[in-house]
Amino acid sequence: xxxxxxxxNDGLRIDGRRSNELKNFESSxxxxxxxxxxxxxxxxxxxxLQMGQNKVLVTINGPKEPTNRTKIDSNxxxxxxxxxxxxxxxxxxxxxxxxxxxxxxxxxxxxxTQLFSTIxxxxxxxxxxxxxxxxxxxxxxxxLSAIINCITIALINNSIQIYDIITAVSIGxxxxxxxxxxxxxxxxxxxxxxxxxxVGGGDQVSLxxxxxxxxxxxxxxxxxxxxxxxxxxxxxxxxxxxxxxLNKLVxxx
Amino acid sequence: MNTLFSTxxxxxxxxxxxxxxxxxxxxSDGRDFKQLRTLESYPSFLNNCNxxxxxxxQDGTETIVSCKVQLMENDSKLNELExxxxxxxxxxSIPDLxxxxxxxxxxxxxxxxxxxxxxQGTDKLKVTQKYSxxxxxxxxxxxxxxxxxxxxxxxxxxxxxxxxFPVLISQDDDLLVEQVPQFHDxxxxxxxxxxxxxxxVAIFGDDLLLVDPSEEELQTADNxxxxxxxxxxxxxxxxxxxxFNDEYTxxxxxxxxxxxxxxxxxxxxxxxxxx
Numbered sequence: 001x002x003x004x005x006x007x008x009n010d011g012l013r014i015d016g017r018r019s020n021e022l023k024n025f026e027s028s029x030x031x032x033x034x035x036x037x038x039x040x041x042x043x044x045x046x047x048x049l050q051m052g053q054n055k056v057l058v059t060i061n062g063p064k065e066p067t068n069r070t071k072i073d074s075n076x077x078x079x080x081x082x083x084x085x086x087x088x089x090x091x092x093x094x095x096x097x098x099x100x101x102x103x104x105x106x107x108x109x110x111x112x113t114q115l116f117s118t119i120x121x122x123x124x125x126x127x128x129x130x131x132x133x134x135x136x137x138x139x140x141x142x143x144l145s146a147i148i149n150c151i152t153i154a155l156i157n158n159s160i161q162i163y164d165i166i167t168a169v170s171i172g173x174x175x176x177x178x179x180x181x182x183x184x185x186x187x188x189x190x191x192x193x194x195x196x197x198x199v200g201g202g203d204q205v206s207l208x209x210x211x212x213x214x215x216x217x218x219x220x221x222x223x224x225x226x227x228x229x230x231x232x233x234x235x236x237x238x239x240x241x242x243x244x245x246l247n248k249l250v251x252x253x
Numbered sequence: 254m255n256t257l258f259s260t261x262x263x264x265x266x267x268x269x270x271x272x273x274x275x276x277x278x279x280x281s282d283g284r285d286f287k288q289l290r291t292l293e294s295y296p297s298f299l300n301n302c303n304x305x306x307x308x309x310x311q312d313g314t315e316t317i318v319s320c321k322v323q324l325m326e327n328d329s330k331l332n333e334l335e336x337x338x339x340x341x342x343x344x345x346s347i348p349d350l351x352x353x354x355x356x357x358x359x360x361x362x363x364x365x366x367x368x369x370x371x372x373q374g375t376d377k378l379k380v381t382q383k384y385s386x387x388x389x390x391x392x393x394x395x396x397x398x399x400x401x402x403x404x405x406x407x408x409x410x411x412x413x414x415x416x417x418f419p420v421l422i423s424q425d426d427d428l429l430v431e432q433v434p435q436f437h438d439x440x441x442x443x444x445x446x447x448x449x450x451x452x453x454v455a456i457f458g459d460d461l462l463l464v465d466p467s468e469e470e471l472q473t474a475d476n477x478x479x480x481x482x483x484x485x486x487x488x489x490x491x492x493x494x495x496x497f498n499d500e501y502t503x504x505x506x507x508x509x510x511x512x513x514x515x516x517x518x519x520x521x522x523x524x525x526x527x528x
Contacts, residue, residue, distance in 0.1 A: 030293070030309055046315060046396065055299065057315075059396055084348055088319040088391045091301045133348065135395060137317060138299050 006187055007174045015184055022169070022182045022229065023052030023140075027153050027240050029248065045157050049150035052184060053140035056147055058154040062130035077125035081113045083134045083147065090139055108144060115197065115207050116151065121161040130160065141188035142170030144195050144209065149237065156241050165237060166206060168197035169229040171222055176215060179225040196226035201234030203227055258472055267473040267501065270457050278461060281469050282311075287520050289465040292407070294528060296415050303441075304416030308408040312467060315395040318408040320416045324380065324434065325387040337369045340378055340385055345392045345405070360402050363451065364392075364409055366491070367481060371447040378446075380421055382428045388416075388446075399468035400497065402479065406451040411528045413448045417441035449481040449489055450525065452517050456505050462516055471497040476505045478513055482521040488514045 007013055017023075030046045047058045063077055071078055083105050087094040096102075101109075112132075120130065132154070134147050145168035152166050172180045172191035183193055194210035205223065258266075272278050280286070290311040299305040304320040327336060345361045346352075372378065378386045390409065394401050419436040427434070455466035455474035463470055471477065477495045482488055492510075496502045 030315075046309070046313075053300070057317075057395065082348070084346075084393075086317075086319075086391065086393055087344065088299070088302055088305075088321060088389075093321050093323075093389050093391075133395070135317075135348075135393065138301060 004186060004190065006172075006191065007178045007180065013180060014186060019178055020181045020225065020228070022232065022236075023184070024050070025149075025233070025236050025240075026050045027150070027237075027244065029157050029244050045154070047150060047154035047157050049146060049153060051140075051142070051146040051149065052182070053138055054143055054146040055136070055138040056143075056150040057135040057137060058147075058150045059133045060130065060154050060158045060160065061133065063125040063128040063160070064130075065127070066129040071129060072127050074127055076122035077120070077128045077130050079113055079117050079120060079122065080129060080131045081109045081116070081134065081151075082131065083109050083112075083136070085136045085139070085143075089136050108147070111207065111209075112148065112151065115148070115166065116155075118206070119162050119164065119166055119199065120155065121163060124161050139185070141183035141185045141193075142195065144168065145170045145182075145197070148197055148207075149233065153237060153241060157244070164200035165234055166197055166199055167201055167230040167233040167237060168195055168207065169226055169233060170195045171226050171229070173215070173218060173222065176218065179222060181225060181229045194222065194226075196223065196230065198227060198230040201231035258469065262469075263473050263500065266469045270461060270463075270470070270473070275460055278457075280463065280467075282467055286462065287464045287516055289403075289520075289524065290467070292404075292527075294411060296411055303418065304412045306408045306411045306415070308404060308411070310404050312398045313396045314398050314401055314404060316401065316404050316408040317393040317395070318405070318412040319391045320412050321389045321391075322416070322418055323387045323389065325385055327383055327385055333373065334369070336385070337372055337378075338365075340387050341365055341368050341372070342387065342389045343392065344390070345394070347394045347397050347401075349397060356400075360405065363402065363479070363491075364390075364406065367406070367449045367451070368409075368413075368446070371449065371483070377444055381423075381425045381434050384427075384434050386418060399466070400453060400471055400495075402451055403453045403465055406449070407524070407528060410448045410450050410525070413446040414528075416444070416446065418444050447483065449483040450521075452480045452482060452521075453495075454478045454480060454513050454516065456509055456513075459506050459509060462509070462513055464516065464520065473498065473501050475501060475503050478510070480513060480517045482517050484522070484525060486518050486522065488517055488521075 027049045049056045066072055085105055132151055148168035155162050170183045170193055172183045172187050172193035180187060192212045192214050196205060197207035198204055199206050266281055269279050293309040295307040297305055298307055299319055302319040303322045306318050308316045343361050343365045345357055350357050392405055420440045420442050421434055422437050423435040455463040455470050456476045479493050479495055480488055
């Protein structure tokens with residue numbers, strides 16, 4: 001048993017949330033081309049998501065012509081993901097000298113590319129590439145879910161056609177009976193946990209990732225809690241994207 | 254940083270900046286000659302760092318600077334300069350450029366030397382006789398569209414001015430008594446580390462000087478100057494030239510240099526007060 005009481009008798013967690021309460025979710029967009037820069041197409045949008053203490057920045061390049069001719073697919077666009085976890089993102093600075101990504105990041109990159117290849121309407125953009133650049137500035141628990149949510153918002157902000165919104169959320173299990181939604185870093189460290197991503201907030205699970213030892217008889221309830229969290233998150237994202245783009249519209253006019 | 258312009262485009266940019274009358278010259282983005290690009294600044298936005306800044310420039314370049322403080326035991330064999338070089342650690346990364354890029358190293362060195370030269374002779378980083386604070390300054394540039402040193406130096410300045418250090422509660426003289434310094438649990442204090450900011454000034458002909466040039470101006474300029482400025486109307490060394498194109502690069506009239514200093518001195522304080 002760990003020395004922390006993750007879920008007390010009053011139904012409160014370490015940070016004072018209820019078991020099914022999500023972290024503070026706040027997204028914003030920085031549009032910088034507020035004048036016609038005729039020489040270059042710098043309509044760069046940076047989408048910034050703050051999910052609890054996770055801080056993620058996503059920029060999307062494209063759809064554009066690929067620099068490498070071998071990457072051209074004449075039927076649809078190719079998607080590539082690049083995740084950069086900054087050295088200062090944790091409390092203790094990562095002293096690794098090289099800037100090469102570690103194995104987990106590479107795995108995430110692959111998974112996210114696979115996930116979004118099915119969601120983006122790639123057939124609309126033949127012979128082009130869409131590259132997603134993710135920068136993680138600060139990590140709390142559930143970074144993967146924050147990255148996925150931020151990419152979804154960024155795709156919408158960049159007007160790239162998608163079939164539906166993908167939302168992701170992390171879930172942990174306490175004492176084999178309580179399910180905690182949207183973990184913070186302490187909970188993630190000590191509990192068996194997993195991440196669920198669903199399409200459109202419905203009951204279609206598109207990504208499931210479970211770490212550590214996991215009691216399989218609990219998986220049904222685990223999925224239920226996750227799906228519920230995802231559908232709530234979908235509503236939040238839809239609302240925030242609408243508000244954001246209304247603000248953008250007001251700024252342009 | 255990797256935009257390619259055609260010869261026609263370049264000559265168009267060049268022509269609009271090399272008119273006979275200076276009043277007829279126009280910058281491609283409509284700025285005044287001594288006007289910097291619009292900045293958005295978000296100071297102290299990472300809460301697990303001692304200091305941090307996010308600066309977004311008008312052209313889309315985003316700079317994120319974080320500063321972390323660690324305790325380091327002094328090596329008594331080192332002299333002051335060597336020690337300072339070890340105390341200040343700069344790590345600059347631009348996702349589009351690889352780690353061994355020369356431009357990256359030049360910018361990293363320039364920022365480091367600026368800070369080290371200002372700290373020489375002061376004991377701002379000293380904790381006790383045996384221990385010092387070690388600074389890890391990580392710089393991240395996203396969406397880089399032009400030479401970012403000017404923007405980076407502004408972000409570093411703003412970060413170092415808001416970096417909070419832990420407060421020592423044990424004795425500061427530990428030469429005779431062996432002890433590890435102890436810090437207050439949560440109290441932090443501000444130590445202002447002097448840091449010059451760098452202005453990039455592009456030279457066109459004998460008269461025209463442009464502050465904070467955009468990529469198209471860098472590609473058509475005669476020459477560029479990197480001028481360091483510190484508070485109280487002082488231009489300080491090192492001052493160097495840098496070129497970004499082969500086509501138009503040529504020498505410049507030395508009288509331009511003093512003009513450039515005047516220009517930087519006239520705008521420097523305004524820029525610093527804005528941060």
